[in-house]
Amino acid sequence: MEGKKIEWKERTLSVLYPRRCPVCHEIVSPVGRLICPDCEKKVSFVKEPTCLRCGKEIAAAEIEYCYDCSRQERSFVGGVALAVYNDVMRASIRQFKNKGRIEYADWYAKALWERYGEQLKRLKPDALVPVPVHRSRRSERGYNQAQELARRLAKYMGIPVWPGALVRRKKTVAQKYLGLGERERNLEGAFGPGRQPVKGAAVFLVDDIYTTGNTAQACTRVLLEAGAESVFLVNVCIGENDG
Ligand SMILES: [Zn+2]
Ligand SMILES: [Zn+2]
Structure with a gap:
């Protein structure tokens, strides 16, 4: 009945x-x-071999790390992503983020869970932390897309979401418009610790897109400074193999 x-x-x-x-x-x-x-x-789902650090596709397993991860400081322990950030996913994320298609997160989360659920459970995370958006962007949009994703993943995982673990202090320019040096300056001080204590916690940092890894690294640094034990990344999209 x-x-x-x-x-x-x-x-x-x-x-x-x-x-x-x-x-x-x-x-x-x-x-x-x-x-x-x-x-x-x-959809071009991410295929092995992948970067041991961020989960981006790489040309051969022997390389171990993608171009960015082999050259830049990385404090997260690893990461997974669902799909390559190509035209199909670019259009999907654009609608999800800017056109109110929050329902797309249902599929993103389910597909992530189907592919990586076992691996993610083995890592025994304490909570999911969404990458925060600046409050002005949030009020334009009415939601934080990363938080919507984290909420849905949290249901599969049976762990809490800690939206208060990180705060966005600065409205940043989209990284893709900037050169390397500018990118780092752009993110300097962009994130800070929030009210949610993270001491001793293994957290999953959740976002919709991973490209250069600078945002993930900036957030990871703040979480580790606040006492988190480890940070692992979960992304819907990841940049194409550039190695
Ligand atoms: Zn990488
Ligand atoms: Zn369709």
Whole structure:
């Protein structure tokens, strides 16, 4: 009886609020799925071999680290990402972030969990920490996309989300518009510790996109200075192999 009720409720909801596909942005077909089966095939899921540090695809396993991780300071212990940040995912994330398609996070989180759930559980994290956005961006958008993701992942993992572990102090320019030196200056002091204590905790830092790793590194540094034991990254998208 309960099952029938839930099924009925979901059907009614999907008629009233049809779910959109994170790839074609149309109503998902067949109804009840989070992504159209054909659209799922268009996603370039991250394949081995990957960088031992950030989880970006690399040309050969012997290289061990991607271009950025082999040259820059890295304090996170490792990371996983779902898909390569190509045109398909760029469009998906743009809608997720700027067009209010929060529902896309349902698929991102589920797909991350299906691929990496076992690995993530073995790391025994204490909490998920979303990369914070500046409050002015948050009020424009009404939500922090990383927090929406973290909330959904937290349900699969059965651990809390700590949105208060980090604060964004500075509104930064998108890193992609800047040169190397500027990128570091741009992020200097951009993040700080929040009210949520992290001492001794193993945390997963959650974000929608990982490109150069500078944001992840800046957040990791703050978390470790605040006493976190370790930081591991969970990202939806990651830059293409540039090695
Ligand atoms: Zn589709
Ligand atoms: Zn890397």
